[in-house]
Amino acid sequence: MHAWPASEVPALPGEGADLQIHDTATGGRITLDPGPVARIYVCGITPYDATHIGHAATYNAFDLVQRVWLDTKRQVHYVQNVTDVDDPLLERAVRDGEDWTALAERETALFREDMTALRMLPPKHYVGAVEAIPGIVPLVERLRDSGAAYDLDGDVYFSVESDAHFGEVSHLDAEAMRLLSAERGGDPDRPGKKNPLDPMLWMAAREGEPSWDGGSLGRGRPGWHIECVAIALDHLGMGFDVQGGGSDLAFPHHEMGASHAQVLTGEHPFAQAYVHAGMVALDGEKMSKSKGNLVFVSKLRHDGVDPAAIRLALLAHHYRSDWEWTDQVLQDAVERLGRWRAAVSRPDGPSADALVTEIRQALADDLDAPAALLAVDRWAALQQSGGGTDEGAPGLVSRVADALLGVAL
Numbered sequence: 001m002h003a004w005p006a007s008e009v010p011a012l013p014g015e016g017a018d019l020q021i022h023d024t025a026t027g028g029r030i031t032l033d034p035g036p037v038a039r040i041y042v043c044g045i046t047p048y049d050a051t052h053i054g055h056a057a058t059y060n061a062f063d064l065v066q067r068v069w070l071d072t073k074r075q076v077h078y079v080q081n082v083t084d085v086d087d088p089l090l091e092r093a094v095r096d097g098e099d100w101t102a103l104a105e106r107e108t109a110l111f112r113e114d115m116t117a118l119r120m121l122p123p124k125h126y127v128g129a130v131e132a133i134p135g136i137v138p139l140v141e142r143l144r145d146s147g148a149a150y151d152l153d154g155d156v157y158f159s160v161e162s163d164a165h166f167g168e169v170s171h172l173d174a175e176a177m178r179l180l181s182a183e184r185g186g187d188p189d190r191p192g193k194k195n196p197l198d199p200m201l202w203m204a205a206r207e208g209e210p211s212w213d214g215g216s217l218g219r220g221r222p223g224w225h226i227e228c229v230a231i232a233l234d235h236l237g238m239g240f241d242v243q244g245g246g247s248d249l250a251f252p253h254h255e256m257g258a259s260h261a262q263v264l265t266g267e268h269p270f271a272q273a274y275v276h277a278g279m280v281a282l283d284g285e286k287m288s289k290s291k292g293n294l295v296f297v298s299k300l301r302h303d304g305v306d307p308a309a310i311r312l313a314l315l316a317h318h319y320r321s322d323w324e325w326t327d328q329v330l331q332d333a334v335e336r337l338g339r340w341r342a343a344v345s346r347p348d349g350p351s352a353d354a355l356v357t358e359i360r361q362a363l364a365d366d367l368d369a370p371a372a373l374l375a376v377d378r379w380a381a382l383q384q385s386g387g388g389t390d391e392g393a394p395g396l397v398s399r400v401a402d403a404l405l406g407v408a409l
């Protein structure tokens with residue numbers, strides 16, 4: 001699957017600092033130590049509805065990871081998936097009387113447009129679940145042949161007990177896992193499972209649903225977690241630097257994915273850090289496609305909102321906090337963008353050398369984008385009060401805002 005075009009990342013003087021980031025598995029902050037090629041996997045959308053502000057906030061967090069790494073002169077190997085076949089997508093297509101492939105293609109195209117407008121750097125590999133199926137089947141066969149997976153009426157389940165490290169990503173107790181599993185695509189109450197938490201790896205073909213050749217597994221379609229594992233192992237291998245997504249993916253998705261991969265390879269860990277973004281709410285509830293309380297990026301754009309203002313609204317919240325989208329959040333961002341643009345449109349201004357360092361330090365400190373914005377605010381306020389004659393400063397501020405924050409001034 002093709003991704004979207006990359007916006008140019010302006011070069012900056014000097015070099016950024018190494019990223020310290022909160023890791024869900026250890027529950028603390030770690031300093032990442034990627035090689036010359038940093039490796040990141042970020043879970044992509046299930047394309048049955050348009051990109052909402054919650055999605056955009058999560059992708060914004062991982063876009064910052066990529067920008068910080070690029071600023072340390074590393075290459076970034078970024079992989080993202082599209083869950084272009086799964087229950088919610090098929091259910092929505094049936095509800096609307098639409099072909100599921102057309103629905104997935106349309107919403108994926110809109111996601112690309114939104115990501116481009118928001119200046120999110122694209123993944124190097126953008127891979128759909130459907131195109132990953134030929135790679136998924138042998139993994140499920142291997143898990144089954146080694147005894148880590150079992151058959152239940154033609155469906156194949158992963159046995160969570162086969163991984164000695166199971167539970168080490170989310171650290172939840174069995175009851176919490178059971179509740180979240182039921183809420184997030186699992187089937188803990190299905191009779192016949194060895195452990196209620198065991199997730200499906202391969203679902204045998206159902207009447208009226210799409211299915212693919214699964215070799216010795218029979219016709220069917222893949223489970224959700226093995227999709228991301230197959231794509232990540234194929235393009236990144238074990239022990240990559242960051243596994244990213246929203247906090248609703250810590251369990252079961254990232255927990256199960258880590259277990260699948262660890263059992264498949266006999267290696268540990270799947271990822272060096274599991275990084276989770278907070279949830280964006282609207283009217284007091286998590287924004288979610290299933291609830292329908294959504295603010296779409298595309299709707300805002302079509303209403304004439306500058307994508308740079310949307311981006312600033314996302315950046316104004318720390319990626320790990322849960323926050324609420326309101327009209328005021330957007331209004332504040334629009335005003336801030338106006339102040340910044342006015343400040344960089346002058347021929348000279350106060351030196352911005354210290355500002356570059358401040359933004360670098362803020363982002364290296366667990367992606368503290370709000371602190372980075374305040375640093376630019378201070379420079380803009382100095383500029384407003386007429387303080388400086390550095391002719392290179394406005395250009396440097398524009399470049400640093402673009403290179404490190406993805407904001408085009």
Ligand code: 5CA
Pocket residue numbers: 043044045046047053054055057058081082083228244245246247248249277278279280281286287288
């Ligand atoms: N396709 C799977 C991942 S493999 C999936 O979760 N798709 S999704 O479309 O439901 O979500 C895409 C990303 O947006 C995930 O990382 C998810 O955690 C994140 N996300 C969903 N809702 C919100 C929200 N309200 N706030 C912040 N992030 C969200």
Ligand code: ZN
Pocket residue numbers: 042043044081228253
């Ligand atoms: Zn995923």
